[in-house]
Amino acid sequence: MRIVKAALLAFVFVGGVQAAEDPQVTRGRALFADAKVSAGNIACANCHPNNGHTDNKTYVGIGVVADGDAQGRSTPTLWGAGRRSVYGWAGNAPMLEGNIRGIIVNRMKGAEPAPETLAALAAYVRSLTPPLTGNVEEDGTPADKAPAAVKRGFALFTGAGGCGACHVPGSFDKAQLEDVGTGGPFKVPALWAVSQTAPYFHDGRTKTLEETARLMWEAAAKKNGKPSSPTAAQMSDLLSYLNSL
Ligand code: HEC
Ligand code: HEC
Incomplete structure (x- = not known):
């Protein structure tokens, strides 16, 4: 019985480690910090630093503009961005991969990304779950212990x-x-x-x-x-x- 339990634990443990080390996510994280995706212009992490958070700035292209500039777009956090109902402030990108492709080609003036690059970046973004405060459940309802x-x-x-x-x-x-x-x-x-x-x-x-x-x-x-x-x-x-x- 004890052996069965130990085997089960080892299985769960190994399973957990594998999930944390999904090679797509590892590759995506490296690409996210690499300006090579945009021919050296800028990396995703410049505007979405701290594991996909936002730099709290407003941009036209890759240039910072004053907050409130009618042409400017505020940088959204990527925490939770794996499950948005639609992407981009204009809401014109139904899929994460298409949205990232648009950012690389249009905003960052990079070359057309390879499908593997898009898949890895999307896998990384999907791994960025929002840091829960503990006062609210995942469905948005308050936790029992919430004030x-x-x-x-x-x-x-x-x-x-x-x-x-x-x-x-x-x-x-x-x-x-x-x-x-x-x-x-x-x-x-x-x-x-x-x-x-x-x-x-x-x-x-x-x-x-x-x-x-x-x-x-x-x-x-x-x-x-x-x-x-x-x-x-x-x-x-x-x-x-x-x-x-
Ligand atoms: C009719 C739909 C609608 C309702 C109702 C609504 N919102 Fe919004 N909310 C939006 C839209 C659309 C935007 C984005 C507008 C823009 O960017 O110009 C927004 C933006 C926001 C933002 C800014 C988030 C960010 O990342 O910039 C906050 C905060 C917010 N809403 C909170 C609320 C709260 C609190 C309420 C209720 C008191 C509320 N909203 C009611 C549609 C709605
Ligand atoms: C120059 C700053 C900048 C860089 C570099 C940048 N982004 Fe963004 N990102 C933004 C801004 C600004 C928006 C909002 C644009 C809009 O909706 O018009 C955005 C939006 C997004 C969204 C949509 C989020 C949502 O909730 O709709 C995703 C996903 C995203 N970026 C991922 C990336 C990835 C992946 C990279 C690298 C390939 C990247 N970004 C590079 C500034 C940047």
């Missing part, structure tokens, strides 16, 4: 704030574009790790999560035909929840 403010914030997110209609809990995005009065239809961004991804919106126009959440509350209320602003207490609870993602 009461987080639970109230979730109730506002799915209730009075109307956020959940677009930022569907779990993925916190959706495939259809939405026009929330920011200059046209844009993709609904996923909100995992959102406390760390300022500046916000497609062009990086807002600096704080509070300002962003207030604008979103007012836009959602207006869309629903009942204009309102969040009270100070509602904003505080909503931020407790958003900061837990």
